[in-house]
Amino acid sequence: MNEYKIIILRERPELAPIAAEWFHCKWGVPTEAYLECMEAYLSGKTENGWWLCLYGENIVAGLGVIDNDFHDRKDLTPNVCAVYTEEEHRKKGLAGKLLNKVVDDMANKGVATLYLVTDHIGFYERYGWEFVCMVQGDMEFF
Template identity: 60%
Template sequence: MKYQILKIREYAGLKEEAAQWFHSKWKIPAEAYLESMDQCLKNEEVVPQWYVAIEGDRIVGGLGVIENDFHDRKDLTPNVCAVYVEEEYRCRGIAGKLLDFVCRDMKEKGIDTLYLLTDHDSFYERYGWEFLCMVQGDGEPGLSRMYMHR
């Protein structure tokens, strides 16, 4: 079966399921995702935005765009966050398609540069992201890698 990428702002009916799905992956309270998705649905601001990859009726991947992904560099905004693909769906290019989709969608909204905080190295470079600097995650003892995409 083929997956499709959907924008939560165009598929409000997915909001509850998507919030629970992101919560199950990142352990951030589902209410925080719901609040952010409600802001997205108001369409007043460009950020936040949320996206899911769906196969059949199952969410198999997703990501969001928020102002700050819990780090000390408040000037590096907006941030792609919560990037996740279900384990059995990995290595199929879904993460790359999601990243490409979000970059194009945000560019259409006038945002040319996106930032991304991660502990991965070499993964995001495959999709055109460039290492920018190390940043301090909120409440984290070590530093994490900050990437940018233009």
């Protein structure tokens, strides 16, 4: 029987290439950019990490934390990025559980404030997030 399980990528580092490709397919950011961030995390160069929700062995939701999610406000850091849940697994609270987990994990590392760029009005507020300001994209991954 398949169950949902939230993991930190360091628990299953062998999933990095699969996760990088999964995030790429959802957001269009090059796989190599995700892999670079994941490798920095896995090697201990950063504590900005990657969280995945597995259903059995399949990634069905995930998110990451990076310094800047391609916007012009470099002072608003670190950023939760690439939040995504597969359509057939939505409305089960997975994104909320991932968000709560990343907030708790980063707080335990001494990071009290996280930022997030989104156009989903009202969704993140359900999980305690507050609107700070508008930002402009810099699209530096292209």
